[in-house]
Amino acid sequence: MLPKTPKPAIWKFIKGSAKTLFVLEAVCFAASYGVYYRMNTNREFRQHIHENYPFVLDYYYKIGEIVGDSTVRQSDASYWSALKKSD
Structure with missing residues (x-):
C-alpha cells in the first residue's frame, strides 16, 4: 500500500x-440586481441617482433602450421638469 502524502498547501x-x-461574486451580483430593481421601480431613486x-x-x-x-x-425628464416648474 502506498503511503499517504499530504496535499500541497497551494x-x-x-x-x-x-x-x-464565488461568494464575493454572488454578493456583488445580488447588490447590482437590487440597485437595478430599485431603479426600475422607483422614480425618486432614479432622480437621486441622476x-x-x-x-x-x-x-x-442605455440598457433600457437596448432591451x-x-x-x-423621456418620461423621467418630463416628470422632473414639471417638478422643477412647480417648485
Missing part, C-alpha cells in the same frame, strides 16, 4: 480563494 489556498471569490451619479443613470437608460423600453428617459 491547493488549499486555491480552494479557499475560489470559494471566497443628481448624484448621472453616469450610472445614463448606463441604465426595448426607450420611453423611460
Whole structure:
C-alpha cells in the first residue's frame, strides 16, 4: 500500500480563494440586481441617482433602450421638469 502524502498547501489556498471569490461574486451580483430593481421601480431613486451619479443613470437608460423600453428617459425628464416648474 502506498503511503499517504499530504496535499500541497497551494491547493488549499486555491480552494479557499475560489470559494471566497464565488461568494464575493454572488454578493456583488445580488447588490447590482437590487440597485437595478430599485431603479426600475422607483422614480425618486432614479432622480437621486441622476443628481448624484448621472453616469450610472445614463448606463441604465442605455440598457433600457437596448432591451426595448426607450420611453423611460423621456418620461423621467418630463416628470422632473414639471417638478422643477412647480417648485
